[in-house]
Amino acid sequence: MYALTAKGMRYIDKYTIDLGVPSPVLMENASKAVVELIQKRFPEKSTRILVLCGSGNNGGDGVCAARWLKHLGYDVLLYFAGNPDRTSEEFLRQMNIYTRTFPDAFIGGLEGDEEDAAALEAKYDVILDSIFGTGLSRRLGYNFIKFIEYINGKDAYKISVDIPSGLNATTGQNMDALFLADETVTFGSYKIGMLMGEGRACCGKVTVADIGLVPSAYDEVPDKLVVCDNAFFRENYNRAILPRPEKSHKGTFGTVGIVVGQGSMMGASILAAKSAYRAGCGLVKILCPRKFMGYFNISIPEAVVVPYKPENGPDALEHFLKEVGVVVIGPGLAENDYGRGLLDVVFRNSTPAVVDAGALNLISRNARSFRMRRCECVITPHIGELARLCGEDIAVVEKNIIGFVKRFSEKYHVSMVAKNDVSILSLIRGNAQQLFVNTIGNSGLATAGSGDVLSGAIASLAAQGNSLNNSLLFGVMLHGRAAERFARTKNGERKMMAGDIADNLF
Structure with missing residues (x-):
């Protein structure tokens, strides 16, 4: 459709x-x-x-x-x-x-x-x-x-x-x-x-x-969007939700890495990690400052926490990237020189990445390492972050979200979703671009941490063997369906928190 x-x-x-x-x-x-x-x-x-x-x-x-x-x-x-x-x-x-x-x-x-x-x-x-x-x-x-x-x-x-x-x-x-x-x-x-x-x-x-x-x-019509509704999801479910063989171990379903910077908001990283597990990956590793190690061990004991000292964070990240199948960077990342250094490490390596939140704001200030990146990545800005990436006023972007997504995605050759009440996606495959509009979801998604849950879900699907493009497309739909599922409870849209979205991904 x-x-x-x-x-x-x-x-x-x-x-x-x-x-x-x-x-x-x-x-x-x-x-x-x-x-x-x-x-x-x-x-x-x-x-x-x-x-x-x-x-x-x-x-x-x-x-x-x-x-x-x-x-x-x-x-x-x-x-x-x-x-x-x-x-x-x-x-x-x-x-x-x-x-x-x-x-x-x-x-x-x-x-x-x-x-x-x-x-x-x-x-x-x-x-x-x-x-x-x-x-x-x-x-x-x-x-x-x-x-x-x-x-x-x-x-x-x-x-x-x-x-x-x-x-x-x-x-x-x-x-x-x-x-x-x-x-x-x-x-x-x-x-x-x-x-x-x-x-x-x-x-x-x-x-x-x-x-x-x-x-x-x-x-023959170039200016069209594929509509991602529940019917589209059901018809294409097998494209991204891969079978789980009984003969398996945690390595079978891939490893997601979460990067935590100095002075980060830890809650965002915890939500991304929890979401990655709920979406089906076998292992989540969290690279974090040593001082935060105890918080993560208590909040999400299923994750493997890899601590680092402030002076060796970039070196620790270089090694960490070799141990994970896909990395999430941005949720809770401090927008300072230290955060910039970590982001640059991700971009000069080849590990696939999901880039969100603080990382996007760093790119909006200086896109050089993003433009020169070696890794394949997807980005997940909300409308405010998209406006900053494009150097435009948010009111201008809101009037032509599709046009801004189309142009930014083409310019930087990156697949992306612009998160809104109706989200616009651009998938880049070679020299081709395809645009989608996601109608799945509800107002319950308008809650703090919702985007962190989405980043974790996308990374998890990629770790399990999907392309980043498929993971982005179906991660957005899974995210919306989780909100719809929780909304069936009494006053569900009103009381929804990001953790509820993660818990209802499947």
Whole structure:
């Protein structure tokens, strides 16, 4: 499943039509998907339905759905909320079919009289929104803003056709008013804007309907994201969650190393270590200052603690890297010259690395050793860290997270995830780049230490024999699924701590 920009969806539509599938057929298929959802949710034919249609193709979808609903015996009122001077050919075709099929049916919004006002003021069980579709790119005028705000205030189950009116399909920007849907039936693919910005808040539950768009068209669209949802995880589970042979020992499942610097926040390293074990690796080794050794022995006795003196930390790390399959550096790492020295050691060696937190902030100040690195690595910045890495204000990055991830990943040839309510991943394979959007998870992940748990999980999957790319992709999904699993407990999202996420990875 993909998420596409408005431009990408236009290409898919045109590609399909050019192959010979008529536009009216696609519109009938789309409308039937909406009607089937309404039939499922509201099987009683006495259900009162208000269909709001604009003057474009999205409005045509709504008119077509209204016709089918009336045909099936529902109590339907069609209301025109578009610009009569800017009607599309498909809208006019559908309106012509509707009026010829139901010549006596009242259509609201055409006269602007008391009957129109009464139609809007009436009580409905369902309101179907097909005013604006994916082509909306301009700010809404005052009348549309007030109209959408009025409709949002009505007590009814609200369904959007393809995308909620007022939402920019590419960016997720609010174009000054948003139809607040309880459910959205979108066609062919997610639209990127439904997952970004204010998209998730206004779409409600999303159903992606297959309306017959030609699958091969997606191969030609460059600006697409692979959607990582629970269905994607289940379908691809075996790519990263490798079988565990019964004839095995701790070495079979790999060793994760955790680097702890002088003056570090030990809790972050403990969470990463615990997470690595919970995700299935056989052994965790923690390189830490001698003065911290007792804390780690008590907090996570399963780990092997390797102490070092301040004066020989870099030398100890050189030896340590030869004893582990993958290393985690950054969680709790102090952002000082000593931390910089440890990070430089990791980058001049060949041990695969997961780089997060303090290490990312050190890179943002001076990226030379990162640019010249010998090791394969993945990075896991949150939005603030991504902004620092890119030398931009966080508000600027938030408006175009995908663009910043794409460019930074390409520039430094590094696979990465930008952690957010919806996370964006870029995987670099040779000269190819593939972008993903992860929708798994919930607000419980917004808790201190959550990122440290993710770093440990990614490293653990890599230690068990996965590529770093696969480990990054599936580590992010496992992390989100753990939050969803814990959220099933009473007030789970509210009371979630990072340790709960680690404990629920499997």
